[in-house]
Amino acid sequence: MIAGALVAVTALGGTAIWASGRPAAPAGSTPASTHPAPAHPDTGSGRPAGLGDDPLTHGQLDALTNVTAEVGPACNPDVGLGRLVGVRLATPGLLTAAVLLLLGTVARDSVPVARPGPLPPAAVSAVPVAAAPSAGPSVSPSPSPTFHDGDGPVGSFLTTKSQAVALTFDDGPDPINTPKLLELLRERHIHATFCMVGFRVRDRPDLVRAIYADGHTLCNHSWQHLLNLAQRDEAYLDWDLKHTNEMIRAAVGTDVPIRYFRAPGGNFTPALVAKARSLGMDSIYWDVDPRDWEHTHDSGASAHISRVVSEVKSHTRPGSIVLSHDNGQPNTITAYQQLLPWLQERFTLEGLPTSGL
Numbered sequence: 001m002i003a004g005a006l007v008a009v010t011a012l013g014g015t016a017i018w019a020s021g022r023p024a025a026p027a028g029s030t031p032a033s034t035h036p037a038p039a040h041p042d043t044g045s046g047r048p049a050g051l052g053d054d055p056l057t058h059g060q061l062d063a064l065t066n067v068t069a070e071v072g073p074a075c076n077p078d079v080g081l082g083r084l085v086g087v088r089l090a091t092p093g094l095l096t097a098a099v100l101l102l103l104g105t106v107a108r109d110s111v112p113v114a115r116p117g118p119l120p121p122a123a124v125s126a127v128p129v130a131a132a133p134s135a136g137p138s139v140s141p142s143p144s145p146t147f148h149d150g151d152g153p154v155g156s157f158l159t160t161k162s163q164a165v166a167l168t169f170d171d172g173p174d175p176i177n178t179p180k181l182l183e184l185l186r187e188r189h190i191h192a193t194f195c196m197v198g199f200r201v202r203d204r205p206d207l208v209r210a211i212y213a214d215g216h217t218l219c220n221h222s223w224q225h226l227l228n229l230a231q232r233d234e235a236y237l238d239w240d241l242k243h244t245n246e247m248i249r250a251a252v253g254t255d256v257p258i259r260y261f262r263a264p265g266g267n268f269t270p271a272l273v274a275k276a277r278s279l280g281m282d283s284i285y286w287d288v289d290p291r292d293w294e295h296t297h298d299s300g301a302s303a304h305i306s307r308v309v310s311e312v313k314s315h316t317r318p319g320s321i322v323l324s325h326d327n328g329q330p331n332t333i334t335a336y337q338q339l340l341p342w343l344q345e346r347f348t349l350e351g352l353p354t355s356g357l
């Protein structure tokens with residue numbers, strides 16, 4: 001899997017090597033109907049469901065989803081920055097500096113892709129429309145969000161900056177697992193943070209409303225979970241993050257705060273963090289990663305669940321941000337049946353503050 005990774009980083013003895021993966025196909029070069037696309041890791045289909053209103057051509061989408069399939073599903077930190085900084089940030093100094101420098105290079109030298117076109121009608125219709133100025137009493141504008149540099153990669157946040165532990169669930173909403181997880185959390189009056197993928201938000205706004213109604217914190221996890229999102233140009237990043245927020249707000253209301261962004265795979269770059277910040281969002285990483293998406297080393301579901309439980313119990317500390325996945329990971333839900341009582345006995349569990357970190 002690593003050999004085909006879009007971005008692979010090796011840093012040994014101060015040497016860093018970057019390898020670019022398959023570039024995106026030129027616009028329209030791969031008609032979608034000429035061959036069956038490989039199964040997408042998140043949807044099981046050749047193309048993520050509901051990409052019809054994406055500004056990319058089908059050829060580009062095929063190329064992108066192929067790349068995504070190669071580097072792995074979910075918030076897979078197998079490649080890129082996520083793997084390097086890892087759970088315990090063993091070598092955060094020179095290594096991180098080298099990575100940041102190189103990330104800037106990669107961002108500038110990103111693979112050529114077509115700039116996104118105008119927002120499609122569906123997106124336009126979901127854009128909150130600002131009220132026209134009126135001649136009535138003036139209203140003070142809302143204060144701008146206050147941002148602080150985080151303690152993680154590129155200024156993202158590894159921890160909650162408090163004693164509270166934040167459970168974060170990524171890649172949903174999932175029609176099967178998200179309702180089960182919500183029920184578990186509701187039974188114990190626990191609030192968490194849901195980092196959601198835009199096209200799944202569009203497909204299941206009812207689940208987004210359920211998440212919000214239960215008091216959980218909302219987080220933007222990009223429109224279609226491209227692990228190479230950082231290589232896209234500024235116009236695409238702007239479209240992607242805005243469109244995802246618009247879709248969340250179309251489900252729950254235009255005034256709902258979305259103060260957090262998590263890059264797919266944790267592959268943050270300065271450009272991504274800056275874009276998120278320009279849209280009012282802190283970038284969140286994690287300091288506990290049970291790798292609940294990784295099944296290859298476990299012999300069966302029970303072994304997998306035991307490993308996830310053990311990892312979370314071993315590494316969670318006051319202030320931890322714990323990464324897990326509700327989308328497509330039924331074993332994770334089972335693991336949290338065991339974990340929630342254990343965690344609740346030892347920590348204060350909270351959704352990330354909707355005022356930002």
Ligand SMILES: [Zn+2]
Pocket residue numbers: 074075076170171221225264265
């Ligand atoms: Zn993810």
